[in-house]
Amino acid sequence: MHEIKFKVNGEEKTASVESRLLLVHLIRENLSMTGTHIGCDTSSCGACTVLIDGKSAKSCTILAVQINGKDITTVEGLATAEGLHPLQEGFKENHALQCGFCTPGVMLRAVELLEKNPNPTEEEIRWGISGNLCRCTGYNNIVKAIQYAGAKMRGAELPSTEPEFV
Amino acid sequence: MTFIGKSVKRVEDKRFLTGKGRYTDDIKLPGMTHAVIIRSPHAHARILNVNTSKAEALPGVVKIFTGKDVAELNGVPCGWQVDFKNGDTMKEPPHKLMVADKTRHVGDAVAMIIAETYAIAKDAADMVVVDYDEMKAAINMREAIKPGAPLVHDDVPNNICFDWELGSDKAEVDAAMAASHHVTTLEFINQRVIPNAIEPRSAIGHYDTANDRYTLYTSSQNPHLIRLLLCAFVLGLPEHRVRVVSPDVGGGFGSKIFHYTEEALVVWASNQIKRPIKWTAERRESFMTDAHGRDHVTKAEMGFDADGKMTALRVKTLANMGAYLSTFAPCVPTWLHGTLLQGLYTTPKVHVDVTAVFTHTTAVDAYRGAGRPEATYLLERLIDTAALEMKMDPAELRYKNFIPAFDGVKQEGYTTQVALQYDSGNYEPVLKRALEMVGYADFRKEQEQARKDGRLLGIGFSTYVEACGIAPSAVVGALGARAGLFESAHVRVQPTGKVSVYTGAHSHGQGHETTFAQIVADKFGIPLEDVILEHGDSDSVAFGMGTYGSRSLAVGGSAIVKSIEKVIEKGTKIAAHLLEAAETDIEFAEGKWTVKGSDKSVGFGDVSLTAYVPHNYPEGLEPGLDFSSFYDPANFTYPFGAHIAVVEIDKETGKVDLKRFVAVDDVGNVINPMIVDGQIHGGVAQGIGQALFEGAIYDEDGQLVNGTYMDYTMPRADDLPMFEVDRTVTPCPHNPLGVKGAGEAGCIGSTPAVANAVMDALSPYGIFDLEMPLTPERVWTAMQNSDAVV
Numbered sequence: 031m032h033e034i035k036f037k038v039n040g041e042e043k044t045a046s047v048e049s050r051l052l053l054v055h056l057i058r059e060n061l062s063m064t065g066t067h068i069g070c071d072t073s074s075c076g077a078c079t080v081l082i083d084g085k086s087a088k089s090c091t092i093l094a095v096q097i098n099g100k101d102i103t104t105v106e107g108l109a110t111a112e113g114l115h116p117l118q119e120g121f122k123e124n125h126a127l128q129c130g131f132c133t134p135g136v137m138l139r140a141v142e143l144l145e146k147n148p149n150p151t152e153e154e155i156r157w158g159i160s161g162n163l164c165r166c167t168g169y170n171n172i173v174k175a176i177q178y179a180g181a182k183m184r185g186a187e188l189p190s191t192e193p194e195f196v
Numbered sequence: 197m198t199f200i201g202k203s204v205k206r207v208e209d210k211r212f213l214t215g216k217g218r219y220t221d222d223i224k225l226p227g228m229t230h231a232v233i234i235r236s237p238h239a240h241a242r243i244l245n246v247n248t249s250k251a252e253a254l255p256g257v258v259k260i261f262t263g264k265d266v267a268e269l270n271g272v273p274c275g276w277q278v279d280f281k282n283g284d285t286m287k288e289p290p291h292k293l294m295v296a297d298k299t300r301h302v303g304d305a306v307a308m309i310i311a312e313t314y315a316i317a318k319d320a321a322d323m324v325v326v327d328y329d330e331m332k333a334a335i336n337m338r339e340a341i342k343p344g345a346p347l348v349h350d351d352v353p354n355n356i357c358f359d360w361e362l363g364s365d366k367a368e369v370d371a372a373m374a375a376s377h378h379v380t381t382l383e384f385i386n387q388r389v390i391p392n393a394i395e396p397r398s399a400i401g402h403y404d405t406a407n408d409r410y411t412l413y414t415s416s417q418n419p420h421l422i423r424l425l426l427c428a429f430v431l432g433l434p435e436h437r438v439r440v441v442s443p444d445v446g447g448g449f450g451s452k453i454f455h456y457t458e459e460a461l462v463v464w465a466s467n468q469i470k471r472p473i474k475w476t477a478e479r480r481e482s483f484m485t486d487a488h489g490r491d492h493v494t495k496a497e498m499g500f501d502a503d504g505k506m507t508a509l510r511v512k513t514l515a516n517m518g519a520y521l522s523t524f525a526p527c528v529p530t531w532l533h534g535t536l537l538q539g540l541y542t543t544p545k546v547h548v549d550v551t552a553v554f555t556h557t558t559a560v561d562a563y564r565g566a567g568r569p570e571a572t573y574l575l576e577r578l579i580d581t582a583a584l585e586m587k588m589d590p591a592e593l594r595y596k597n598f599i600p601a602f603d604g605v606k607q608e609g610y611t612t613q614v615a616l617q618y619d620s621g622n623y624e625p626v627l628k629r630a631l632e633m634v635g636y637a638d639f640r641k642e643q644e645q646a647r648k649d650g651r652l653l654g655i656g657f658s659t660y661v662e663a664c665g666i667a668p669s670a671v672v673g674a675l676g677a678r679a680g681l682f683e684s685a686h687v688r689v690q691p692t693g694k695v696s697v698y699t700g701a702h703s704h705g706q707g708h709e710t711t712f713a714q715i716v717a718d719k720f721g722i723p724l725e726d727v728i729l730e731h732g733d734s735d736s737v738a739f740g741m742g743t744y745g746s747r748s749l750a751v752g753g754s755a756i757v758k759s760i761e762k763v764i765e766k767g768t769k770i771a772a773h774l775l776e777a778a779e780t781d782i783e784f785a786e787g788k789w790t791v792k793g794s795d796k797s798v799g800f801g802d803v804s805l806t807a808y809v810p811h812n813y814p815e816g817l818e819p820g821l822d823f824s825s826f827y828d829p830a831n832f833t834y835p836f837g838a839h840i841a842v843v844e845i846d847k848e849t850g851k852v853d854l855k856r857f858v859a860v861d862d863v864g865n866v867i868n869p870m871i872v873d874g875q876i877h878g879g880v881a882q883g884i885g886q887a888l889f890e891g892a893i894y895d896e897d898g899q900l901v902n903g904t905y906m907d908y909t910m911p912r913a914d915d916l917p918m919f920e921v922d923r924t925v926t927p928c929p930h931n932p933l934g935v936k937g938a939g940e941a942g943c944i945g946s947t948p949a950v951a952n953a954v955m956d957a958l959s960p961y962g963i964f965d966l967e968m969p970l971t972p973e974r975v976w977t978a979m980q981n982s983d984a985v986v
Binding site: 048050055058062063064065066067068069070071072074075077104105106108109114118121122123125127128129130131132133134137152153155156157159160162163164165166167168169170171172173192 | 203205206208209210211212213214215216217218219221222224314315392393394395396444445446447449476478479480704705706707870871873874877878879880881882904905906910911912913914916918919942
């Protein structure tokens with residue numbers, strides 16, 4: 031067993047973990063934070079995406095011991111006392127989620143995307159989230175939600191969230 | 197207050213956005229154990245021995261069950277019976293919870309390890325030694341039905357589950373075909389696709405020894421039916437002592453309709469060990485054991501007269517059932533496929549012949565669209581191919597053959613050659629609108645120029661009609677359903693005028709908590725936040741038939757309207773008493789009962805309170821404002837639409853770039869346009885997935901070669917364009933909301949539109965027919981093999 035010390039959503043944590051324990055299992059089982067999901071066993075779907083020191087990572091591909099001393103952000107840490115994160119707001123306003131299973135992972139991936147590129151093009155967004163699978167939305171409204179969040183974070187005018195053709 | 201027709205933002209979103217969604221795998225019960233299932237690596241093998249002794253000795257292992265332990269239990273039943281043409285009942289071999297003698301597909305369950313933790317269960321699974329005697333497998337349907345082929349079930353000759361036909365007299369169809377000016381023939385495979393909801397299936401069984409009650413938490417679209425099947429057919433449990441809960445479910449697309457063996461296993465085993473048991477599929481298990489979709493081998497012929505009017509349609513299909521009959525499998529290639537082959541055309545003679553085949557593969561059942569995508573693919577590929585062959589415009593060819601408009605009120609519904617009566621339809625406007633949106637007139641000029649420039653640009657069409665909300669129960673019973681297909685709704689007005697609604701429909705992404713609340717708030721004239729929707733729990737919801745077949749709003753929403761009407765009717769009696777007026781002089785609107793022609797009124801809240809504090813109350817009237825209803829529709833509903841795809845193919849690589857996708861759908865009245873658009877988007881993406889990317893590949897030994905996300909190509913964000921969607925509105929004439937259903941439309945219309953666009957782009961090569969998925973390799977190879985100089 032290994033003793034590890036890390037932060038989750040700003041809170042100091044310690045844990046005693048097996049060498050083989052995956053970060054996603056640490057989060058879901060040991061910390062009982064179930065907003066981080068498991069959708070596959072090949073690091074392909076991105077449902078388990080979290081931020082490690084601000085960089086998006088698939089937590090099913092990281093061992094718990096690797097996050098000793100690191101700072102983890104999960105979906106539970108996105109909203110603040112002031113309200114929803116711009117991405118959460120963008121997803122809601124643009125109907126960018128249906129079943130909600132992939133949503134935490136996509137949003138956390140988009141946090142890093144917008145950090146690096148505050149005003150991405152549609153193509154940049156599509157490429158940027160191509161490591162995350164969504165089976166419900168066809169990605170259409172996820173793209174719009176990330177554009178919306180980008181605009182909000184830049185202080186730019188918010189794009190319309192009305193259906194386009196009706 | 198009007199909410200109906202507005203893009204109200206979803207009330208369920210907050211929990212999903214903040215990580216507070218509660219899916220089955222998120223649930224932890226005190227004392228819960230974890231199950232891992234050992235699955236056959238062979239498609240067809242005799243089980244010689246299962247040695248669990250080493251695994252049993254591992255600390256933390258609670259119990260190991262093998263196929264022998266469940267041999268006396270019933271298997272999971274099939275919920276739909278289709279008879280052979282000669283009247284014999286379909287072959288219905290048992291589907292045991294685990295197998296003891298023989299495995300019939302890769303993934304067949306052989307043993308279940310139950311341990312204190314998931315990790316220990318995985319470790320123990322590695323220590324179980326199973327001796328198999330591998331046998332030859334029947335994989336390819338054409339081979340499987342030949343004499344001498346390996347048998348999936350010893351008592352099913354030639355692996356034929358049933359044969360079936362529907363439509364006009366076969367001889368008349370043959371004669372009409374023979375007399376046709378032109379006949380277009382296609383032989384193709386509508387390939388097997390894998391639903392791939394991103395949440396893997398999960399089930400928790402809990403036997404409560406103190407109260408002799410069972411609870412099953414399961415990622416299901418269909419909790420009440422699961423309870424019925426589990427209790428009455430599999431385990432013989434008293435239904436009132438079994439609670440089934442489908443909490444938040446991470447997508448279904450059909451694959452979570454069915455009663456799966458793991459659900460029964462965890463319930464049964466939890467009583468054996470007197471502790472709760474959780475099983476959650478790994479993705480590779482989802483690939484091996486979630487029911488797959490499509491998988492037809494088809495020959496289809498369409499006849500035309502010299503003017504391009506359709507004269508006859510003849511279809512012969514082999515439909516793969518997989519190794520076992522899944523819950524609704526027999527219905528999909530028959531009553532959900534054969535019945536849709538009239539399409540939206542006036543074809544006077546239609547005949548369809550289906551043979552259902554067992555193979556050593558994963559079971560096949562309803563997947564988003566279920567039969568209608570296969571029917572639509574067949575029809576729409578035939579039409580675009582015929583247009584190319586006859587050198588006619590594919591849009592014109594459709595216009596020429598559309599059934600004229602009928603609203604189901606002034607004009608009767610349209611009776612087809614294949615057993616249906618369409619409720620209402622107005623087909624020209626959807627195609628006209630889609631052509632406008634895509635700019636068809638200019639497109640052909642652009643295409644001509646592109647071809648001169650050596651670019652491969654193509655456009656493809658698809659116009660479809662589909663059938664949703666399958667009903668009424670008596671009719672589907674006559675067609676073989678072993679269940680009713682109604683829906684229940686309970687509207688409970690609380691004393692303070694707040695409203696709890698209990699629906700038997702189940703939301704796993706469709707946004708029922710919003711759409712249904714919009715209806716209730718609107719009809720009662722109360723704020724949206726005064727309405728809450730409960731679903732998915734057999735303890736709180738009286739009964740339900742779940743969500744599939746785009747039925748929730750048309751059937752479940754209508755049941756809610758029935759209960760709303762009962763509330764208003766009783767409220768009118770209470771209001772008349774309070775207002776000292778005759779009931780006939782009272783009208784209800786905008787949240788209050790008013791004496792006609794006066795300003796005397798009483799509000800929804802006051803009447804609600806009076807119903808529960810009945811001091812000043814009509815004589816003889818029961819207290820309370822609380823009504824249940826069951827709604828059994830008069831007919832199916834028939835959405836329709838026109839989809840157009842524009843593609844460009846890279847000559848060097850064969851990669852298909854989907855440049856534009858236009859969808860004009862008519863789903864009847866719309867409660868929440870934002871949610872309906874979202875349903876269309878998702879369906880379209882899945883249909884495009886089948887056309888360009890997806891397809892299960894079995895090798896000849898029955899190995900699912902692409903059974904992971906590393907190998908099976910799911911559409912990703914950078915594979916798709918922004919979708920251009922619009923709609924027309926032709927209300928359903930037979931349900932109170934005038935709604936038709938939107939869940940599957942996108943997936944039904946889109947696949948042939950994309951395939952047709954690829955064929956249009958490739959037409960300079962003389963390529964008219966390629967099999968899906970239209971991967972770069974397949975397209976490139978076809979171009980290389982063409983003699984045409986392009």
